[in-house]
Amino acid sequence: MLKIENISKDLGEFKLEDVSLEIEQGEYMVILGPTGAGKTIILETVAGIYPPDSGRIELNGGEITFADPKDRNISMVYQDFMLFPHLSVFENIAFGLTLKKIPQDELEKKVSEVAEIMGISHLLHRSVTNLSGGEKQRTAISRAIVLEPDVLLLDEPLSALDGRTRERLRKELKRLHTRYKTTVLHVTHNFEEVFSLADRVAVINKGRIIQTGVPDQVFSKPESHFIAEFVGSENIFRGRITSGSGCSVISVDGLKIVSNATGLEGEAYASVRPEDILLSREPLKTPARNSFEGAVESVTNNGTMVEIRIDAGIPFVTVLTRRGFHDIGIKEGDAVYLTFKAAAVHVFS
Amino acid sequence: MRRLFIGAGAVLSLFIVVILLMIVLHPSPGVLISSIFSDEITFAIWLSIATSVTSTLLCILVAVPASYALARYSFSGRNIINTILDMPLALPPIVAGVGLLLFFSQTPVGMALAAAGIEFVFTPLGIVIAQFFVNLPFMVRIMRSTFQSINPRYEHVARTLGCSEFQALWRVTFPMAKDGFLAGTVITWARGMGEFGAALMVAGATKMKTESLPVAVFLNMSTGNLDVATSAAAILIVIAVLSLYVFERFGGSSKL
Numbered sequence: 001m002l003k004i005e006n007i008s009k010d011l012g013e014f015k016l017e018d019v020s021l022e023i024e025q026g027e028y029m030v031i032l033g034p035t036g037a038g039k040t041i042i043l044e045t046v047a048g049i050y051p052p053d054s055g056r057i058e059l060n061g062g063e064i065t066f067a068d069p070k071d072r073n074i075s076m077v078y079q080d081f082m083l084f085p086h087l088s089v090f091e092n093i094a095f096g097l098t099l100k101k102i103p104q105d106e107l108e109k110k111v112s113e114v115a116e117i118m119g120i121s122h123l124l125h126r127s128v129t130n131l132s133g134g135e136k137q138r139t140a141i142s143r144a145i146v147l148e149p150d151v152l153l154l155d156e157p158l159s160a161l162d163g164r165t166r167e168r169l170r171k172e173l174k175r176l177h178t179r180y181k182t183t184v185l186h187v188t189h190n191f192e193e194v195f196s197l198a199d200r201v202a203v204i205n206k207g208r209i210i211q212t213g214v215p216d217q218v219f220s221k222p223e224s225h226f227i228a229e230f231v232g233s234e235n236i237f238r239g240r241i242t243s244g245s246g247c248s249v250i251s252v253d254g255l256k257i258v259s260n261a262t263g264l265e266g267e268a269y270a271s272v273r274p275e276d277i278l279l280s281r282e283p284l285k286t287p288a289r290n291s292f293e294g295a296v297e298s299v300t301n302n303g304t305m306v307e308i309r310i311d312a313g314i315p316f317v318t319v320l321t322r323r324g325f326h327d328i329g330i331k332e333g334d335a336v337y338l339t340f341k342a343a344a345v346h347v348f349s
Numbered sequence: 350m351r352r353l354f355i356g357a358g359a360v361l362s363l364f365i366v367v368i369l370l371m372i373v374l375h376p377s378p379g380v381l382i383s384s385i386f387s388d389e390i391t392f393a394i395w396l397s398i399a400t401s402v403t404s405t406l407l408c409i410l411v412a413v414p415a416s417y418a419l420a421r422y423s424f425s426g427r428n429i430i431n432t433i434l435d436m437p438l439a440l441p442p443i444v445a446g447v448g449l450l451l452f453f454s455q456t457p458v459g460m461a462l463a464a465a466g467i468e469f470v471f472t473p474l475g476i477v478i479a480q481f482f483v484n485l486p487f488m489v490r491i492m493r494s495t496f497q498s499i500n501p502r503y504e505h506v507a508r509t510l511g512c513s514e515f516q517a518l519w520r521v522t523f524p525m526a527k528d529g530f531l532a533g534t535v536i537t538w539a540r541g542m543g544e545f546g547a548a549l550m551v552a553g554a555t556k557m558k559t560e561s562l563p564v565a566v567f568l569n570m571s572t573g574n575l576d577v578a579t580s581a582a583a584i585l586i587v588i589a590v591l592s593l594y595v596f597e598r599f600g601g602s603s604k605l
């Protein structure tokens with residue numbers, strides 16, 4: 001288990017403030033945050049590149065806060081690969097093993113095993129300078145995992161790759177983790193990676209961890225305005241909330257949105273995920289507590305999903321599958337009804 | 350306008366070529382060969398090579414760690430050190446030479462060194478120290494820009510793979526810096542071969558004692574011995590052309 005306790009580090013440009021995280025043995029933890037949030041420093045502090053200003057780090061019960069990086073058995077992969085340009089693919093992968101002075105035949109066996117798994121066996125003799133992005137990142141990952149690290153740190157490992165390569169390598173990471181159960185700490189600003197890879201996610205902003213949990217929980221119940229906005233539930237409203245016994249009502253520009261009882265009073269945010277909103281041409285007869293009339297403002301087809309923006313006094317965004325969009329047959333300017341349950345409204349302040 | 354400006358460049362290039370050819374073609378090939386193999390020029394060649402190689406090694410020894418620190422570490426006083434290290438670049442070499450002469454002849458440090466038998470004033474050692482002082486900034490600047498162009502994350506990765514800090518430097522950063530290092534070394538050495546002003550002040554211009562190649566040009570010009578002077582100058586031109594080629598070929602991202 002990797003235990004990060006109250007780590008603070010000020011590097012001037014970037015900083016960490018009182019960061020605590022616990023990553024279980026074999027867990028895939030994703031740290032999600034915008035650019036400049038301090039994601040990379042967390043990894044570099046765990047790797048031992050920077051000693052923290054305060055706090056402590058424990059790995060499998062032993063303290064490693066100030067241990068030399070070479071003694072931690074933690075490997076790191078950067079977004080821009082950082083392959084050693086003066087070495088071949090083989091020499092890059094073998095770099096760590098060479099330092100351990102293991103016998104040549106064992107070294108060769110390990111390198112070719114990993115290269116096989118990562119699908120780069122045919123590249124071993126090549127120079128690293130003219131590989132494709134995907135091949136470079138496979139080499140970098142091979143170089144890290146060939147040492148069988150206790151923790152694998154991945155710093156935006158997919159961000160420098162094009163769409164299809166990214167998709168493929170993401171599946172590869174999933175497969176690797178399922179197979180080896182290595183403890184992984186993966187930072188990204190892309191939440192698709194969270195859904196496809198993470199056992200748990202930690203959201204970071206301005207050097208602080210602001211929420212940790214399983215992805216569904218964090219995405220459906222964001223605990224702050226920042227997270228709600230960042231994770232893309234774009235229906236975020238600010239209003240006055242009054243709480244009764246059975247429910248709370250948030251009044252946003254005269255529109256009353258009903259949520260489950262929260263006990264909150266005063267100013268608050270309400271968020272509704274676009275996919276939780278039902279869209280219809282006629283008012284629906286359902287027990288759902290929220291139903292508003294509005295006009296279709298725009299329709300954006302982005303391939304698999306269709307995003308529809310509706311003006312109901314306040315702006316809503318909903319999504320339909322292409323099939324659903326076809327069935328309902330609406331266009332810009334049409335009058336529609338929005339319906340969602342009180343339970344779909346997430347309130348936070 | 351385009352033609353006029355290109356013409357200006359062309360005229361200037363032509364002027365440079367003519368000047369160089371004036372020197373190289375002045376002595377007849379026979380005279381050139383016999384001058385080069387004369388005792389005086391042979392001595393000057395060896396003295397220049399010995400002093401410039403020594404001063405270049407000293408420059409490497411100081412400049413590599415110093416420029417690494419300036420490129421990688423942030424510490425208070427870094428900007429001041431950067432500026433001071435660049436200072437000799439802007440200083441006329443002869444002024445640097447006066448300072449060095451005063452330091453080695455009049456300060457307790459200089460006198461103590463002389464008393465210990467390490468004599469700089471009017472000796473070949475003076476040439477070495479003058480070359481070192483004047484050329485160090487070149488080596489520092491080239492190595493600094495070379496190290497700055499190498500992402501420190503290469504070392505970070507190397508350290509997570511089992512390198513100590515020094516091993517990461519040795520196995521990753523140095524190999525990646527080798528072109529800049531080669532370019533810097535050649536430029537520093539070539540400048541050492543040609544160093545005149547500062548060396549003249551510290552080591553003087555004693556025939557067959559502190560007579561480096563540039564000093565040989567100077568002494569023989571003053572005595573009207575044009576053939577010998579231009580032969581020494583021709584050698585310096587060849588060195589300049591070769592070193593410029595190496596610098597352009599390997600300099601890459603490093604900047605002066």
